[in-house]
Amino acid sequence: MSVFFYFILAIILAIADQLVKYWVVANLELGQQTALLPNILSLYHIRNTGAAWSIFEGKMWFFTIISVVAIAVLSYLLVKYYRNGRIFSLGVALILGGTLGNFIDRIRLGYVVDMFKTDFIQFPIFNLADVELTIGVIFIFIYILFEERFKK
Template identity: 35%
Template sequence: MYELAIALLIAFDQIIKAWALNDLQYKGSISVINDVFNLTYVENRGAAFGLFQNNQWAFIVVALVASIIGLYFLHSNKISSKLGKLSVVLIIAGALGNLIDRIRLDYVVDYFDFVFIWNYVFNLADCFIVVGTFLLCVYVIISDNKQKN
């Protein structure tokens, strides 16, 4: 069941990236909300915020290891709550969504551009990773508090 959810999230991510590659790439940027949000095509050869450029093999290894460990935790009894399992599903889907790009294209396709916040363009897989990590932190804090009481 977890694998199906992961596959569906990856498929959604890859469909949007296919659109970005086939259409947005040739337009460069589309303003959705003036001076706030654009859809901007970017080829990211680094990690978050474009850091560690051109280290594809390191990113591939990290994504694979994180996904294998995540799948282990999903199928073990180490995570008992739906919140914890959802967080791991999101992290795996994001890691594998970007991994597919790195293997297939040698870069990650980014397109969400919130110009009023900072000058960083990201994608849906990145959102999965960030939201999943946040939820995992909440899960750990809640679990820790339950164990103390």
């Protein structure tokens, strides 16, 4: 696949994240919760001015710098190494899409819209971009573990 496919995928993932956030903001009041999958997953509209678990809360300049650097590094990795395999490239595209999704929120709103709340365990509330980031890291981890097999 072409490197452009992975960049387009990252943009589509960022747009999907923004659409979910737009729907949540338009349909749920801040702090409102509604069951999505009863006793498993709820939608819970919150604003996060930090990172995961609200660490570094209010440090928007820090996240802006980190996001710009991450977008540049991820773009470089995708261009330079996209031929290494689909698992690696998909991982980078997922991380890039998630980074872009949360970066757009931080620049546009000054906070990140989070909405997914697990009801069966105590876990931080997250959004689609966070899911993309997590899956992307898992893909890259799998690629690193099995790199030799993927290259054959």
